[in-house]
Amino acid sequence: MNAFASQAMAAYKATQQLDERPAAVLARAHEELARVLGSAISAHDERRLEEMCRHNARAVQILSTLAAAFHGPTPALEQLRSMYLRARRAVNGLLLQPNAADTVREAQAWARDMAMSFRKET
Numbered sequence: 001m002n003a004f005a006s007q008a009m010a011a012y013k014a015t016q017q018l019d020e021r022p023a024a025v026l027a028r029a030h031e032e033l034a035r036v037l038g039s040a041i042s043a044h045d046e047r048r049l050e051e052m053c054r055h056n057a058r059a060v061q062i063l064s065t066l067a068a069a070f071h072g073p074t075p076a077l078e079q080l081r082s083m084y085l086r087a088r089r090a091v092n093g094l095l096l097q098p099n100a101a102d103t104v105r106e107a108q109a110w111a112r113d114m115a116m117s118f119r120k121e122t
Helices: 003-016 022-045 049-069 075-092 100-120
Strands: none
Touching: 022 049, 022 075, 022 100, 049 075, 075 100
């Protein structure tokens, strides 16, 4: 087997191990969100602003995707969308709003909790 075929086989095996159930996908998305928010806060605190901006962009991408993924006017979904919007506003205002860093830290903890909650459903 050549190197290309070996890589293709490894990639195929990796995709077969992915859990595509909605709760598993949401758990991974919230885990990634928590990781990115933590990285953004760390970069912010250490004044590595270019790095913070990269993490912020990734966080906004994840938050926007999550907010768009839920449809329906239920109170639980409205609460989720509200939290995603609050976190996105804090990430966008990290350099300009005095309390934004605290809100991003709260959002990171919330995202971790959500990930654990979704993991329990899998």
